[in-house]
Amino acid sequence: MKVYFVDKMKNKEIYNSFIRYMLLNSDFFSVVYYRQGTNMLFYKDFKEYKKSLEPFLLYAENVSEWPHTKTMGGEAVYRLMVYCADMKCYDILTRVNDIFEWSYPRAPVDLCFYRKGYCWFALTAHEKEAYLYTDNDKEVQELQKLGVDIEYWGEKGDLFYLDLYGFRQ
Numbered sequence: 001m002k003v004y005f006v007d008k009m010k011n012k013e014i015y016n017s018f019i020r021y022m023l024l025n026s027d028f029f030s031v032v033y034y035r036q037g038t039n040m041l042f043y044k045d046f047k048e049y050k051k052s053l054e055p056f057l058l059y060a061e062n063v064s065e066w067p068h069t070k071t072m073g074g075e076a077v078y079r080l081m082v083y084c085a086d087m088k089c090y091d092i093l094t095r096v097n098d099i100f101e102w103s104y105p106r107a108p109v110d111l112c113f114y115r116k117g118y119c120w121f122a123l124t125a126h127e128k129e130a131y132l133y134t135d136n137d138k139e140v141q142e143l144q145k146l147g148v149d150i151e152y153w154g155e156k157g158d159l160f161y162l163d164l165y166g167f168r169q
Contacts, residue, residue: 018099102123
């Protein structure tokens with residue numbers, strides 16, 4: 001599998017086009033809701049995202065690991081929320097201006113997209129790292145035509161996988 005580094009979107013229009021492309025070419029997406037312990041409430045922005053995306057929810061679980069991230073334990077609670085990649089989510093996902101704004105406390109963290117259970121776009125926003133996993137050169141060219149800055153990074157054999165077929169509502 002080829003790995004590509006995805007850079008900061010140059011403007012809101014490119015970001016919006018990227019989100020449209022990903023929604024149209026993915027089965028589902030995920031974000032992580034973060035809080036500093038089980039007694040702490042989510043921030044207002046988090047609640048708004050959570051409520052807006054609720055109709056598209058496929059699966060939710062407290063986790064210590066998600067694409068490109070593994071936590072070190074502690075009191076923090078990380079809730080992986082997986083949603084259907086539906087174009088009705090477009091206006092929600094374009095509330096931010098760039099992929100790296102998917103970071104605490106502005107929004108839920110680390111927007112990722114999946115196909116056939118495999119994460120094909122992985123984001124670690126606080127590290128400013130975003131990667132596309134595909135062997136389809138046409139997809140890379142289509143994203144570049146949209147203005148997305150993509151650079152070939154190398155080959156990667158292990159991909160993050162979520163088997164949601166048993167969890168779909």
